[in-house]
Amino acid sequence: xxxxxxxxxxxxxxxxxxxxxxxxxxxxxxxxxxxxxxxxxxxxxxxxxxxxxxxxxxxxxxxxxxxxxxxxxxxxxxxxxxxxxxxxxxxxxxxxxxxxxxxxxxxxxxxxxxxxxxxxxxxxxxxxxxxxxxxxxxxxxxxxxxxxxxxxxxxxxxxxxxxxxxxxxxxxxxxxxxxxxxxxxxxxxxxxxxxxxxxxxxxxxxxxxxxxxxxxxxxxxxxxxxxxxxxxxxxxxxxxxxxxxxxxxxxxxxxxxxxxxxxxxxxxxxxxxxxxxxxxxxxxxxxxxxxxxxxxxxxxxxxxxxxxxxxxxxxxxxxxxxx
Amino acid sequence: xxxxxxxxxxxxxxxxxxxxxxxxxxxxxxxxxxxxxxxxxxxxxxxxxxxxxxxxxxxxxxxxxxxxxxxxxxxxxxxxxxxxxxxxxxxxxxxxxxxxxxxxxxxxxxxxxxxxxxxxxxxxxxxxxxxxxxxxxxxxxxxxxxxxxxxxxxxxxxxxxxxxxxxxxxxxxxxxxxxxxxxxxxxxxxxxxxxxxxxxxxxxxxxxxxxxxxxxxxxxxxxxxxxxxxxxxxxxxxxxxxxxxxxxxxxxxxxxxxxxxxxxxxxxxxxxxxxxxxxxxxxxxxxxxxxxxxxxxxxxxxxxxxxxxxxxxxxxx
Numbered sequence: 001x002x003x004x005x006x007x008x009x010x011x012x013x014x015x016x017x018x019x020x021x022x023x024x025x026x027x028x029x030x031x032x033x034x035x036x037x038x039x040x041x042x043x044x045x046x047x048x049x050x051x052x053x054x055x056x057x058x059x060x061x062x063x064x065x066x067x068x069x070x071x072x073x074x075x076x077x078x079x080x081x082x083x084x085x086x087x088x089x090x091x092x093x094x095x096x097x098x099x100x101x102x103x104x105x106x107x108x109x110x111x112x113x114x115x116x117x118x119x120x121x122x123x124x125x126x127x128x129x130x131x132x133x134x135x136x137x138x139x140x141x142x143x144x145x146x147x148x149x150x151x152x153x154x155x156x157x158x159x160x161x162x163x164x165x166x167x168x169x170x171x172x173x174x175x176x177x178x179x180x181x182x183x184x185x186x187x188x189x190x191x192x193x194x195x196x197x198x199x200x201x202x203x204x205x206x207x208x209x210x211x212x213x214x215x216x217x218x219x220x221x222x223x224x225x226x227x228x229x230x231x232x233x234x235x236x237x238x239x240x241x242x243x244x245x246x247x248x249x250x251x252x253x254x255x256x257x258x259x260x261x262x263x264x265x266x267x268x269x270x271x272x273x274x275x276x277x278x279x280x281x282x283x284x285x286x287x288x289x290x291x292x293x294x295x296x297x298x299x300x301x302x303x304x305x306x307x308x309x310x311x312x313x314x315x316x317x318x319x320x321x322x323x
Numbered sequence: 324x325x326x327x328x329x330x331x332x333x334x335x336x337x338x339x340x341x342x343x344x345x346x347x348x349x350x351x352x353x354x355x356x357x358x359x360x361x362x363x364x365x366x367x368x369x370x371x372x373x374x375x376x377x378x379x380x381x382x383x384x385x386x387x388x389x390x391x392x393x394x395x396x397x398x399x400x401x402x403x404x405x406x407x408x409x410x411x412x413x414x415x416x417x418x419x420x421x422x423x424x425x426x427x428x429x430x431x432x433x434x435x436x437x438x439x440x441x442x443x444x445x446x447x448x449x450x451x452x453x454x455x456x457x458x459x460x461x462x463x464x465x466x467x468x469x470x471x472x473x474x475x476x477x478x479x480x481x482x483x484x485x486x487x488x489x490x491x492x493x494x495x496x497x498x499x500x501x502x503x504x505x506x507x508x509x510x511x512x513x514x515x516x517x518x519x520x521x522x523x524x525x526x527x528x529x530x531x532x533x534x535x536x537x538x539x540x541x542x543x544x545x546x547x548x549x550x551x552x553x554x555x556x557x558x559x560x561x562x563x564x565x566x567x568x569x570x571x572x573x574x575x576x577x578x579x580x581x582x583x584x585x586x587x588x589x590x591x592x593x594x595x596x597x598x599x600x601x602x603x604x605x606x607x608x609x610x611x612x613x614x615x616x617x618x619x620x621x622x623x624x625x626x627x628x629x630x631x632x633x634x635x636x637x638x639x640x
Contacts (some may be wrong), residue, residue, distance in 0.1 A: 044507035180365035184592035185578040251512040255536030260541035
């Protein structure tokens with residue numbers, strides 16, 4: 001396997017909800033992203049996937065634990081090392097309208113992004129043209145304002161900005177969720193091509209497992225601040241071990257009427273509980289059909305089914321009869 | 324000759340215009356009793372505007388055309404008469420339960436308000452009906468939950484309350500505008516199950532508006548695909564998915580990333596975006612269509628294509 005570029009080591013991120021409630025958005029997560037690979041991070045709202053992504057690019061500092069980039073702890077970086085870390089780690093946001101300054105042309109947005117990293121105006125301008133082209137926008141879009149272009153074009157501008165500093169690592173946080181079906185496919189293909197041609201490392205965050213399957217070979221599933229399963233996509237989709245992964249897979253509506261009518265659903269009870277009031281034991285036990293007393297009392301540790309398939313569950317699914 | 328019973332809802336040549344844009348451009352469709360019609364399209368195609376027009380909830384819009392619900396033309400009704408229809412004959416489920424509910428009124432009162440507006444029940448009866456409705460939409464401990472405020476409930480629970488409001492007076496027609504788009508996928512599955520149950524029990528007709536073809540596949544008996552304010556194709560769900568006739572429908576279906584196949588191939592795309600509308604009177608999809616030719620400069624008529632299907636395309640035969 002490729003060597004590790006970005007690593008989360010026991011990362012927790014806590015938020016104070018009010019005087020006596022603390023939300024553990026990310027709770028003691030260990031994760032490695034291999035150089036030149038794309039790791040998919042899947043979960044529902046409140047699972048902590050965005051917080052984890054933001055922590056890995058440095059938009060958040062971990063409350064506990066540390067983030068390493070190229071094997072070195074990023075905490076306390078300053079001066080030229082901090083500038084380099086910022087250039088090397090970039091993010092593409094979900095909502096391209098909210099991520100672009102409405103009073104600035106999209107060209108100026110990219111130029112400004114480079115200027116704060118110390119580029120001269122002339123260099124920044126020619127670089128902006130270059131990355132616009134790579135993101136599939138002709139140079140005539142440079143003087144346009146965000147409201148003058150379509151959602152897909154705005155997301156292309158957001159991607160152009162992210163790749164402008166030639167980063168080694170990109171977090172794409174739900175980059176296609178705000179887009180229409182026909183545009184979504186265009187942006188997925190663009191990100192995939194850029195990742196391959198530039199040899200970038202990417203963390204691709206999404207709530208949509210079918211999108212993730214097309215973007216990443218390796219997929220991590222998050223639930224209430226924890227990674228509950230991590231495996232190559234084939235393994236995860238065909239033989240998931242965690243009941244939550246199984247439920248997620250079966251809840252996705254398939255665009256196929258015949259299969260939709262006949263398929264068996266594993267319905268989950270209720271909804272994701274309040275992350276400020278996580279109960280003891282396994283955090284999925286309140287919704288899990290396989291939960292026992294053990295699950296109510298003891299938090300399952302991450303175990304390895306095979307060298308590349310990790311899961312955190314006391315009662316993993318058995319595929320020996322169906323395989 | 325046998326005369327078929329008139330459909331529950333018959334929309335004829337409905338157009339909606341705002342100041343200088345035409346959001347809905349002469350659409351026609353019908354919904355039978357007990358049938359769910361999936362109204363599909365991308366943002367800006369006019370699907371939500373269609374629902375709001377049927378509910379007559381659009382200000383500053385000029386409506387033309389007809390929409391017969393059980394023989395009553397919704398478009399021609401006066402405001403007072405329409406007010407009597409809303410909630411009693413037509414129920415609406417909105418996309419975002421957080422904004423569809425009043426944040427400072429207890430959820431039980433919000434449901435009771437619908438009952439009060441249309442039925443003359445005593446306070447005790449109203450409360451009993453409210454509790455019963457909460458139970459029907461799958462809210463546990465309804466006696467306690469009716470006293471909750473929206474912020475005390477999760478998104479899925481709030482959407483259940485919105486559904487309770489929509490079905491409170493047993494409407495003949497339900498308009499569900501992206502009812503699960505704001506919800507997580509596991510909660511979406513629960514709400515879709517609920518809507519399926521309601522649709523099959525009540526014999527009400529439903530117009531389900533969504534951009535998600537997966538949701539349509541599991542919910543709708545028939546599908547109408549909208550593009551740039553027009554319906555470009557309609558027909559039974561199975562046939563539309565198996566053999567789309569309109570190039571836009573085909574492109575839309577192809578561009579969905581499949582859960583279990585084609586992982587390493589590029590996802591097929593439709594070039595351009597919805598904003599690239601055709602000039603003037605031609606087919607609105609022509610600028611993005613690989614089959615477009617000279618004849619597409621005149622708008623294709625919406626014609627029957629056999630087997631209960633209709634399509635608006637010169638190339639679809």
